[in-house]
Amino acid sequence: MHRLDPSQVAYLTALRHELHSHPEISAEESATAQRMINELTALGADRIWSNLGGYGVAAEFKGLAPGPTVLFRCELDGLPIRELSALPYKSRIEGRGHLCGHDGHMACMLGVAMCLVPRPASGRIILLFQPAEETGAGAKAVIEDERWPYIRPDYAFAYHNVPGRPLGEIGLRPGPGNCASRGMQILFEGKSSHAAAPEDGVSPTSAMAGLMTSLPQLSHGTVGEDDFALSTVTHANLGKPTFGIAPADGELRVTLRTMRNERMESLIADALAHIERIKGSLKLEVHWHDVFRSVINDPDATAIARDVAQALGFVVHEMDLPMRWSEDFGRIGDDGAKATMLYIGSGELQPQLHNPDYDFPDALLPIVVHQFCGIVDRLLGPTKP
Structure with a gap:
């Protein structure tokens, strides 16, 4: 498996800070989407779909031989909440902030794209930068887009950072995962x-x-x-x-x-x-x-994520209960993909999601990237030069 080198981690961290400074709320993510298009183009995506279900962006990375389609999803939108912090990269837009971590989620997906050079042995990877997750409208709009049949995956994975859990702990739960x-x-x-x-x-x-x-x-x-x-x-x-x-x-x-x-x-x-x-x-x-809709995690996809996490030496938390908060990733599973959410700890002392002083922990970036790249290797074969 390709691992990020220190210069790549530094680049993703700086990019995450830039995104944090310029949050756009649901259905208004035009500049954020364009930035993702620019980054994905520079990283050599084979195909990019823009304005997907709104301002959504999807990028295709083809493997060296036919195989399944594996989708990884992150979110574009921030929140209509005023950020209260002294961070040098705090939000520059009054009353809006990346106070759920979607800035970090996007940076992680670009890190996965970095690991796709060279390409996997088979199949194809779709990186989906979804709009309007916070309102529950984004996934539905993406799936109803006429271009979705060209994107529709066999497997789909997403994650959310979870304050209050140890940093980098991989939380998994087959069956209901979000209400x-x-x-x-x-x-x-x-x-x-x-x-x-x-x-x-x-x-x-x-x-x-x-x-x-x-x-x-x-x-x-x-x-x-x-x-x-x-x-x-x-x-x-x-x-x-x-x-x-x-x-x-x-x-x-x-x-x-x-x-x-x-x-x-x-x-x-x-x-x-x-x-x-x-x-x-x-x-x-x-x-x-x-x-x-509720997120119902597919047991096979969950088992794959678990095997990869254990092979990488990450701590796995088998969750007894689903999250009370909601996530519209469930619609992708409803559409037929073997889909699962990962609930990755962002620190036991981390402010809670949607708090005005929340900030995504940069130390989580390489952990998530390596977890997802491990899933690519597991399903599509290791990358080859």
């Missing part, structure tokens, strides 16, 4: 009235208060159980900030979360039934946002 989730936005429309005569209006107050109490009661069990469900109120807005008007309009946002996709369907049905029972004469609309 399904979706945002439910409920818009209420009634009739305003003078605050001295609320009976002359139709206020959403009682309905909203009732739902803020009843919807969380749909939560059930604990993560790891097939029937696990979690319903979390995340936002409420009622009327205008006045004292003279009984409100007419309101908005409630709730995140629904389950371990399995089938359970999500029943949780949605239960939530809608609660809304129907309590709405009274109010008009209301329900809209869905940030729809993530």
Whole structure:
């Protein structure tokens, strides 16, 4: 297996810092995508697809003989969160930051591309730089792109760094690895009235208060159980900030979360039934946002990742429970690939994902690259000059 040399690690580190300084949020990743295209072109990709499902980029590296297609996915997008740090490479864009580590994930994928010179013995590698992962829209858009049939893999691998776990530890879990989730936005429309005569209006107050109490009661069990469900109120807005008007309009946002996709369907049905029972004469609309399907890790792909990690001497953590947070990589597995997520420790003292002081640890870069390049060797044969 080709390993990164110190100059390559230094280059990837500097690139990661540059990406960190210029985050672009979901569906706005145009400059980031162009930078990836430039890097992949310089690294000799055999083919590059751009504007894939938005600003997505995919690069093909062909092996020396026919064989399976192996895809590695990373994410392009940052977050609409203000970064609070004294880093010399902190975000230069107010209110936005790479506070989930996607800057590091991209740098790792470019490190894999470096290891593909020379090429593997067979098959082909697809490096996918996916847009809009944070909103759950990106993978769906990529798969629905008319060019996806030319890209569709036999195996697919992705990873996420995991704060709170030892640096470089390879977390694996066949079966459910990340929960399904979706945002439910409920818009209420009634009739305003003078605050001295609320009976002359139709206020959403009682309905909203009732739902803020009843919807969380749909939560059930604990993560790891097939029937696990979690319903979390995340936002409420009622009327205008006045004292003279009984409100007419309101908005409630709730995140629904389950371990399995089938359970999500029943949780949605239960939530809608609660809304129907309590709405009274109010008009209301329900809209869905940030729809993530659960990640179901293929056992064969997971076993390959485990064998490679052990051969490289990495510590393997066999995870008892799936992650509560969601990841839209599950859609690639739904599309037929043998797919698995790796959950790679980013340090026990590392700030949590989406915290304003989070920063991807540069020491993780060569670990991830060597793990993924080991998977290439395992599935496609060792690289040859």
